[in-house]
Amino acid sequence: MTMRPASYDGLIAQLREASLLGSCAGVLGWDERTNLPPKGSELRGNQMALLARLTHEMVTSPKIGEALADLESWVAQLPPDAEEAANLREIRRSYERAVKLPNAFVEEMARVTTRSQGMWQQARQEKNFQTFQPWLEQILKLKREEAAIVGYSDHPYDALLDEYEPGASTAQITQVFRELSAELVPLIAAIQQSGITLSTDVLEGDYPTDLQQQFGMAAAKQIGFDFDAGRLDVTTHPFCSGIGPGDCRITTRYNPRFFNEAFFGILHEAGHGIYEQNLDATHFGTPLGQATSLGIHESQSRLWENQVGRSRPFWDHFFPKLRQMFPSTVAGVSPDAFYAAINRVQPSFIRVEADEATYNLHIILRFELEQAMLTGDLQASDLPGAWNERFRTMFGLTPPDDKLGCLQDIHWSMGGIGYFPTYTLGNLYAAQFMEAAREQLGDLDGDFRAGEFGRLKQWLTDSIHRHGQRYRAETLCQRISGRPLSHRPLIAYLQAKFTPLYGLR
Known part of the structure; x- marks a missing residue:
């Protein structure tokens, strides 16, 4: 096996940092669904939107694209299930999807979905769908945009399904x-x-x-x-x-x-x-x-x-x-x-x-x-x-x-x-x-x-x-x-x- 390029280690270090930022959003998301007072929903939406934008900027940095290009010939020499090969395969997949989504879109999605969860909870308590309906309409609009931006070959649902079950249709x-x-x-x-x-x-x-x-x-x-x-x-x-x-x-x-x-x-x-x-x-x-x-x-x-x-x-x-x-x-x-x-x-x-x-x-x-x-x-x-x-x-x-x-x-x-x-x-x-x-x-x-x-x-x-x-x-x-x-x-x-x-x- 050839020596691992420094660009690989640099890429991994950058992604680890992005994951740390994502873990901060994870704590806020957990708190939102267990402890957040109802009147804190708007602030939490803004917090989550900011973290989503910053994380998205990190994982779509041109440096990642440059590192992936630099490592392409090296990774081709590795067995497909080697640690580095598997990492680069999935990093490329995530990067190519993420880089298509504008920062403003990612920020808006985080803001809307954070607020909508609070409204869903209220609607559920009231047993009244109409309280949640405007938020569902916003989410559907955003998800249609996401499917169009990401792209698909057969059905717009494919673009969204792939986020959760890679390769499925x-x-x-x-x-x-x-x-x-x-x-x-x-x-x-x-x-x-x-x-x-x-x-x-x-x-x-x-x-x-x-x-x-x-x-x-x-x-x-x-x-x-x-x-x-x-x-x-x-x-x-x-x-x-x-x-x-x-x-x-x-x-x-x-x-x-x-x-x-x-x-x-x-x-x-x-x-x-x-x-x-x-x-x-x-x-x-x-x-x-x-x-x-x-x-x-x-x-x-x-x-x-x-x-x-x-x-x-x-x-x-x-x-x-x-x-x-x-x-x-x-x-x-x-x-x-x-x-x-x-x-x-x-x-x-x-x-x-x-x-x-x-x-x-x-x-x-x-x-x-x-x-x-x-x-x-x-x-x-x-x-x-x-x-x-x-x-x-x-x-x-x-x-x-x-x-x-x-x-x-x-x-x-x-x-x-x-x-x-x-x-x-x-x-x-x-x-x-x-x-x-x-x-x-x-x-x-x-x-x-x-x-x-x-x-x-x-x-x-x-x-x-x-x-x-x-x-x-x-x-x-x-x-x-x-x-x-x-x-x-x-x-x-x-x-x-x-x-x-x-x-x-």
């Missing part, structure tokens, strides 16, 4: 979703026609918030979230914020009359956090110190939340602890009844509380609606009606208000159009990765019954976390499982879980 996602739906919809129908209704009464008892927090934090710690390098707080819409090495913050929301909302939210965000905490800190500020894609990131949260957290072996270990923490609520409830309750399939309004079978229908709904809004086929003012009509068709339910309808997710207020498909991609990857882990590690269920999660966590770190962006998602999936992404592992997993619960054939 609207056509590919549509095909994946179509294949999944072809087997998922009949499975849901068979469950609904089984004549079996699983009781969830145990989940709707008295669960004091402080005890929920203790129980959730203990579980998160046991599966591998490091609270010396992270923290748990309360927010309207749960999220994980990876500020940087040694600082990863997760959030949840508590319902003292419903167990699932906080507990599985904590497991979900802890899954994201474990990924962030196990990225290679020596690569902070470079692509090798960042997650592969949002689909891969989501695979980690869904794996711990569902593949592990809703499994019977997990609760063989945790159910006695639950009974000790909430004796008056759980006393007299059998482990079988509790396991059935947390795995009941029942169409419902809220995506983040949806069961594993119907969850992906929530994503398909959003995927279709945001494409239509982006192209102008659906006006923002018509979103509540379109949402309710489509929801009634897919779930057989009509949301009683906007809070349970089109205002339930924060993503559009953040400008996150193109984000939602990564949730279903995450479910697909999670099932395929877990299948591979079981094949390679053997009796994981025995580990879980014993409260031991270290082998799985280490396998995930070795297979996924430590690589950062060395491999694109599709390549990583092939390396881990020996085949491209498929809907079949997820369907097999769901069938194996729900067949005995619902007496299916």
Whole structure:
């Protein structure tokens, strides 16, 4: 291997500095969604806009373009998955996208999305979409501009999707979703026609918030979230914020009359956090110190939340602890009844509380609606009606208000159009990765019954976390499982879980 040019080290140093500035914005973003007083929203918008402009100026500096050009012949001599080659591949991709966006546009996007999140929260509390509508219209206008500036070959949605899932296209996602739906919809129908209704009464008892927090934090710690390098707080819409090495913050929301909302939210965000905490800190500020894609990131949260957290072996270990923490609520409830309750399939309004079978229908709904809004086929003012009509068709339910309808997710207020498909991609990857882990590690269920999660966590770190962006998602999936992404592992997993619960054939 030829000697590494000084221009490479200079490029990396410049990007590390930009990442430090970005981490400052990360802290402000976390504070905005956990502690910021409502009247501070305008100031915070200006702060975020300034930081976004300064960061954008750093990552679009002509010096980066010059360094990339200077390093082109050198990197061509390296293996494609070499550290420097992978870094330069992803740096070039990000640079070529970022340099197309004017500073003024980036600043305006940060200002509008910061303010719009506050207005979304107010609209959600009021159950009134009209409060948020003008802000959604501004965001859609900006995202159309972004798609036009960045460019695309087929659909404007491609330009936005690529930010979250590099290399993916609207056509590919549509095909994946179509294949999944072809087997998922009949499975849901068979469950609904089984004549079996699983009781969830145990989940709707008295669960004091402080005890929920203790129980959730203990579980998160046991599966591998490091609270010396992270923290748990309360927010309207749960999220994980990876500020940087040694600082990863997760959030949840508590319902003292419903167990699932906080507990599985904590497991979900802890899954994201474990990924962030196990990225290679020596690569902070470079692509090798960042997650592969949002689909891969989501695979980690869904794996711990569902593949592990809703499994019977997990609760063989945790159910006695639950009974000790909430004796008056759980006393007299059998482990079988509790396991059935947390795995009941029942169409419902809220995506983040949806069961594993119907969850992906929530994503398909959003995927279709945001494409239509982006192209102008659906006006923002018509979103509540379109949402309710489509929801009634897919779930057989009509949301009683906007809070349970089109205002339930924060993503559009953040400008996150193109984000939602990564949730279903995450479910697909999670099932395929877990299948591979079981094949390679053997009796994981025995580990879980014993409260031991270290082998799985280490396998995930070795297979996924430590690589950062060395491999694109599709390549990583092939390396881990020996085949491209498929809907079949997820369907097999769901069938194996729900067949005995619902007496299916």
